[in-house]
Amino acid sequence: MSEELGMQEMVTLKTIAETLNTSNDLSLMLDTVVSKLLELTGLTAGWVFLINERGDYTCVSDYNLPPALLREDKEPMRTGTCWCVNRFKDGRLNHAVNIINCKRLENAVEFKWGDTHNITHHATVPLRSGDKMLGLLNVAAPAKDHFSDSELALLQGVAYQIGSAMERMRLYRAEQRRADLYAKLGEFSTDLGLAVNECSNSDALSVKVVKLLGQHYDWPLTAMIQQKNDVYTVQAAYTGGIVQTLSSASLSIEAANHMNRVINSHRAVSLSAIEMNEIFTRGEPDKTMDSLVSGIAAPLPYHTPGETRILMIRLGTSGPTRADFEVLEALAEHITASWESLKLAENRRELARLEERNRLARDLHDSVNQILFSLSLTAKGVESMLSGSEQLHPAVEAMKDIRSLSQEALKEMRALIMQLRPAGLEEGLLQALQEYGTSQGLQVVVNRTGMRSLPRNIEEALWRIGQEALNNVRKHAGVRSAEVTLKLSDYEAMLTVTDKGKGGANKPKSSSGSSLGLSIMKERAESLGGRLEIVSSSRKGTTVTAVIPLPFEAV
Incomplete structure (x- = not known):
């Protein structure tokens, strides 16, 4: 390698490194790096695919693509497959390589999608951070069908820099999201404490909890699952700014099995898109629950005897982060504490009712009960006085009725006092x-x-x-x-x-x-x-x- 060429590569790597440190926005950073890389290397077109663990790919950045690949909102870059993506999925793409031909460009020529700028081949470089594979960097130029070893080595060095920068950004976003989620946790906890005083029972509190979560967090869906008498139902769900009560139908056996897995785990666990759809749509189409992606569910450690509840959220297309798991478990603890507070409040109200009934029973016993007893004795005395005369007094029968009625009223009063104050x-x-x-x-x-x-x-x-x-x-x-x-x-x-x-x-x-x-x-x-x-x-x-x-x- 000539000294001039080596110096040019050093300048390229230095410029790329400086560019990577200018932004924490992934799309902006990739667009800038790709354009700068092409400028320094004399290449004309480039694009970046991000590929997740499931093998789904997304073209997150491109520069100067030929018209044939730009048709219909870049459909050739969003659909179909190609050699480099397939080899990446198979784990066979570990370093920068020449691509003999490009399937997407071949299709463009075959189906006459438009001008390809005479680009037929490209080099592809895996983007990685340590052992973690992130995606692909592709670069090309008109009539260029081969890249030298030095060119591939330079591209590999740039790819390592991009991969490290992407991981740094991921960690930065994760910490930023964690801080945001925990800040919202404090606000939610304050509002939840106020909501406890407004709710008369645990069902009303569940609906309030779901609504507050939807208002404070950006999760597309929050829901409360209730298990009662071994039957699971969606008690309430918040999506699109609306609280839905869906407890009329029980979950399927498959969905119930997913819920059992959550309860047995004793912590937040992830749910796949298929599992989310089984839970919320029960196999039937539901526009309000369209395109359910992955989610997280956490059991509530405290529950009403005979019942269990599970807190569930749906995540965006970016998928779950460690912060989502941590905050959901913290939310479960806060909600549990609120239910305990509600239960204590219900117990206090019940004790107040019992005390009031006891007071009323004492008052009835000391007043009305004694008066009825006196009335019964007085009627009996008057009846005895009138019965002692030689001629039966016409009021005797009336006194008998009064005595009988007062004794019956006394018996009813004692029964009422017993009901108010259950002794025994x-x-x-x-x-x-x-x-x-x-x-x-x-x-x-x-x-x-x-x-x-x-x-x-x-x-x-x-x-x-x-x-x-x-x-x-x-x-x-x-x-x-x-x-x-x-x-x-x-x-x-x-x-x-x-x-x-x-x-x-x-x-x-x-x-x-x-x-x-x-x-x-x-x-x-x-x-x-x-x-x-x-x-x-x-x-x-x-x-x-x-x-x-x-x-x-x-x-």
């Missing part, structure tokens, strides 16, 4: 119902199948349902005995109240006192995801059955 639950649900039935003048036989603890809200709901059922036995069945059975399994609690009375129980309506009670029982069961069944006949009596699902954590 600490000894167990069946014991409390048996004692309550005894206080109402009923003989109650209790049976139990299965052993496990009941959450407080479920135990209290069954207690209220059992109370109302025993009240109906006392008022309407015409008998003084009932049977209460509690069956517990791993998945549900079943409370049955049976009597052998005259039957005729109404279906839950609000037209009468008794049917209103049945409606209230039904609402209590359904509020916990359960159901209420009533079977009544004049020959066999009435059976009231409440079935409520149990959380698996209580086993």
